[in-house]
Amino acid sequence: MTQVMETMQLEFSEKLSAIDNSKALNELRVEYLGKKGKVTGLMKEMKNLSNEERPAYGQKVNELRNTIEGQIAELEAELSKKALEEKLAAETIDVTLPGRTLEIGGSNPIDRIVEDIEDFFIGLGYEIKEGYEVEQDYYNFEALNLPKSHPARDMQDSFYISEDILLRTHTSPVQARTLEAQKGEGPVKIICPGKVYRRDSDDATHSHQFTQIEGLVVDKNIRLSDLKGTLELFAKEIFGSEREVRLRPSYFPFTEPSVEVDISCFKCKGSGCNVCKQTGWIEILGAGMVHPNVLEMAGFDSKEYSGFAFGMGPDRVAMLKYGIEDIRHLYTNDLRFIDQFIPTEDGGEQ
Numbered sequence: 001m002t003q004v005m006e007t008m009q010l011e012f013s014e015k016l017s018a019i020d021n022s023k024a025l026n027e028l029r030v031e032y033l034g035k036k037g038k039v040t041g042l043m044k045e046m047k048n049l050s051n052e053e054r055p056a057y058g059q060k061v062n063e064l065r066n067t068i069e070g071q072i073a074e075l076e077a078e079l080s081k082k083a084l085e086e087k088l089a090a091e092t093i094d095v096t097l098p099g100r101t102l103e104i105g106g107s108n109p110i111d112r113i114v115e116d117i118e119d120f121f122i123g124l125g126y127e128i129k130e131g132y133e134v135e136q137d138y139y140n141f142e143a144l145n146l147p148k149s150h151p152a153r154d155m156q157d158s159f160y161i162s163e164d165i166l167l168r169t170h171t172s173p174v175q176a177r178t179l180e181a182q183k184g185e186g187p188v189k190i191i192c193p194g195k196v197y198r199r200d201s202d203d204a205t206h207s208h209q210f211t212q213i214e215g216l217v218v219d220k221n222i223r224l225s226d227l228k229g230t231l232e233l234f235a236k237e238i239f240g241s242e243r244e245v246r247l248r249p250s251y252f253p254f255t256e257p258s259v260e261v262d263i264s265c266f267k268c269k270g271s272g273c274n275v276c277k278q279t280g281w282i283e284i285l286g287a288g289m290v291h292p293n294v295l296e297m298a299g300f301d302s303k304e305y306s307g308f309a310f311g312m313g314p315d316r317v318a319m320l321k322y323g324i325e326d327i328r329h330l331y332t333n334d335l336r337f338i339d340q341f342i343p344t345e346d347g348g349e350q
């Protein structure tokens, strides 16, 4: 090698020894071996040499280029091995780290109560039926013995979509539809859970949208005592085995006789407290014997068939059962409220 080449080689080796990443290595490669690089520059010198000098010079430059290329390749291999090792070290899984737990959601207390009530009635052989939230005036009122302009329509003020279409005010239209579909043939044994709507002003116990569960049994020889027995079993299942049921006379246009159903207070056991407003009893639903007009309008012979129906508000049942003081908590999706109903592993609540 010439003196120039030796100096270049030394200078290159020195620079190479300071390099610790592939970007810098590439820059060095370009500096020496690129088109305008230092070694390439030496090649270009050949044209100034005589024919005799050229072969020896050419060989020396080639040697220099091979050496430099070899050194670069060596460092390149070293750097990529180091990069791989670093990557592997960084990606190592630390099995001692505690796992990340998934947050489990809870179901709304209304859904739970509805499921409990459904389970109970399914156990007694009832079928679940669902109707329409957007309903015809005919099924919501007329087929239930509430012709247009009947004063009792005021008991359930509604949201109308057109003169004959409205958001249903109760789940009772499912009764009317189911009876009609039976074409006068019993038995019928259904419960109908679902959302209903009323133009009530929202307060602690009223919501413009709430949930109801309707029950209907129609067959030959169905009596008021069958209704009472069914509701007694229901109250014991949902509110505890010591509960008693009391029927009070009431009025619904679609039942005759009509009753309000109270259960003995599960908190004070009848002695009087804030839950039962010191009466010892809690009102849970409206019910009665299906009015003969309703049976006849749906095509049933009311002399042959009779039945009972009831309609309850699971929102209020959930409020009583879980001690919720404001119905609006059930609908505002505040996680601080809902999270209290997340089941724990032992089957309780958080």
Ligand code: FA5
Residues within 6 Å of the ligand: 156, 169, 170, 171, 172, 198, 200, 205, 206, 207, 208, 209, 210, 211, 212, 214, 252, 255, 284, 285, 286, 287, 288, 309, 310, 311, 312, 313, 314, 315, 316, 327
């Ligand atoms: C009815 O809706 C009747 N369809 C029930 C019925 C069915 C009677 C079959 C006879 C035979 P009522 O308007 O009382 O009845 O409502 C029933 C239940 O819905 C009430 O006991 C109450 O728990 C609930 N409820 C009524 N209005 C509201 C409201 N604005 N917010 C929350 N719950 C309500």
